[in-house]
Amino acid sequence: MSNLDASFAALADPTRRALLARLALGEATVMELAKPFEMTQPAISQHLKVLEMAGLIVTRVDGTKRPRRLAKAGIEAMDQWLTMLRKALEKNYDRLDEVLAAMQSNPTMEPNAKRRKR
């Protein structure tokens, strides 16, 4: 689960988002990934390391090559968590709507808010 936090941090960087977008098209090597960017391969490798530690991509060993691809599980886990969180928050606030309605129709719940009309 700690991967989820790393996922957010990983996605905060535009280069890493671009790398993910590229990998969404299919597996690619570091050299292939570095090509469209004005960055060195070590710099790209560093970004890939962040993405991998966040569980967003995985590395395959293919002879001397190390092609990367998207890890669907990482991205899906993040989506799931966001959905769960939003539902729970919405539940709270829907409940609060009812509580606020009750407060308005039952002023004794709200001793400080008695309106005095002159």
Added chain:
Amino acid sequence: MNTMTMTQMTLKTEGDTHIVVTRRFAAPPEAVYRAHTDPKIIRKWLLGPEGWTMPVCISDAKPGGKFRYEWSHPKQGSFHITGEYIELEPHSRIVHVERMHLPDPTPENHVETRFDPDGTGTLMTMRMTLPDAQTRAAMLATGMERGMEASYVRLEKMI
């Protein structure tokens, strides 16, 4: 009465450590502010998913005052949050810090909640500042395990 569009919640992250939630309510800021500070009212709604109750709800709403919320679920156990109020501007603004106990305390989460008049109702804007990445990791983990993120750990998602 259709308040669906009026009350739709938004939730989005800003950078690595900020989370902003907005929500409209069909009640004036005085009432919404009170619902966030009066323990008798807090325990009626700050419950997260179905099945959770709040056996302990203490809130001393003054600068430096402490609060403590304990949640319990018949199958999923219990946990609690403690915090302190830093600034209170009735009925427009609350600033507090809090941490979750699992039972070890998570790092502190800093929260500013604003209540702005919006017609006859209120626009609430809650902005959380997490001190570091680990905090959010702990919160995420808690949310998944307990299904209880809702409570006072507010996070993510743009509609």
